[in-house]
Amino acid sequence: MTDPTRRVLRLLSLLQSRPVWTGPELAAELGVTVRSVRRDVDRLRELGYPVPADRGHGGGYRLGQGRRLPPLLLQPEEAVAAAVGLRLAAASGIDGLGEAALRTLTVLDQMMPPGLREEVSAVAGAVDVVVPAGPGVDADVLVLLARAVRTRVLVRLDYETRDGRRAERRIEPYRVLSLGRRWYLFAWDVDRDDWRTFRLDRIHGARTTTFRFVPRPVPDVEEHVRRSVTTWACAHPVRVRLLVPLERAEDVVPPQAGRLTADGPAACVLEAGGDDLAETALHLVRTGFELEVLDPPELAEVLREMGRRMLRAGPGSG
Incomplete structure (x- = not known):
């Protein structure tokens, strides 16, 4: 093996395969001299791989732990295991893990040959993660969109709107993110000439x-998505003041339910919405918090009527 680059990659693969190698063992595997092994180890160190050399009986070269994570060299079966694990992590519903797993999966997916990619899909299709109830998302669509964000290419979607109509949408994808139990795509809608949020399910x-496409100036993505899924897309946007500190409200009100902002040390404002004011009122009652309706006035009347009904259902009410 005379190609230095190929030899260094082979050396890295050997060091990853077992804890310790002696110089002569590596030289025999690579078909070079011990002196060449030392030079190749130095090349790995220059690339950021910590390769300590322990002297004495039982010593040798080993792949150590560094301050930063260098690129990994994976065998085909290791790549399949990593990709399947990342797919499961992306669907796990664990806060913060899904998006990180998706970003890593996108990089790995780009590097895999078609045969390995097919094997990953087959294995991933045979296993699943049980998470709290929520709409399903196609893992292949998830990866395709994440890759499109990375490579900045236009995407065509077959998208279903809230009223059940389906149409093709041409979009410039900018971010794939999870909010609560759902995945969303933040993108520029080419035909509507505006920013849009799409539900992946x-x-x-x-x-x-x-x-x-040439990247545009991007607004605050998370703020835009939160508003679009909690208020802008709803028939009845609402604003209420919850008479509890912000931290306490955040423990009860999930991110996808609305936007919370502090209103002094003992209160906060919830911006939310829904297609039915009675259903929205029911969700507010379920929080158990005292509240003041800021907007719309109709919500206050719905809550009062709900209270009157509860009183009529009590003992001695008839």
Whole structure:
């Protein structure tokens, strides 16, 4: 093996395969001299791989732990195991883990040959993660969109709107993120000439094009998505003051339910919405918090009527 680059990659693979190698053992595996092994170890160190050399009986070269994580060299079966694990992590519903797993999976997916990618899909299809009830998301669509965000290419979506209509949407994808139990795509809608938030469980098909786009100035993505899924898309946006500190409200009100902001040390404002004021009122009552309705006035009347009904249901009410 005379190609230095190939030899260094082979050396890295050997060091990852077992805890310790002696110089002569590595030289025999690589078909070079011990002196060449020392030079190749130095190349790995320059690339950021910590490779300590322990002297004495039982000593040798080993792959150590460094301050930063260098690139990994994975065997095919290791790549399959890592990719399947990342897919499961992306669907696990664990806060903060899903998006990190998806970003890593996107990088790994780009590097895998078609055969390995097919094996990953087959294995991932045979296992699943049981999470709290929520709409399902196609893992292939998730990866395709994440890759499109990374490569900045235009995407065509077969998207279903809230009223059940389906249409093709041409979008520039900027961010895939999870909020609560749902996944969303933040993108520029080319035909509507505006920013839009798409629910991934409503995407019935997606394909990338060969057209690249020039990135636009991006607003606060998380704030935009929170508002679009809690108020802008609802028939009845509401604002209420909860008479509890912000920290206590955050323990009860999930992120997808609305936007919370502090209103002094003992209160906070909830911006939310829904298509039915009675259902929204029921969710507010379930929090158990005292509240003041800021908008709309109709919500206050719905709550009062709900209270009157509860009183009529009590003992001696008839």
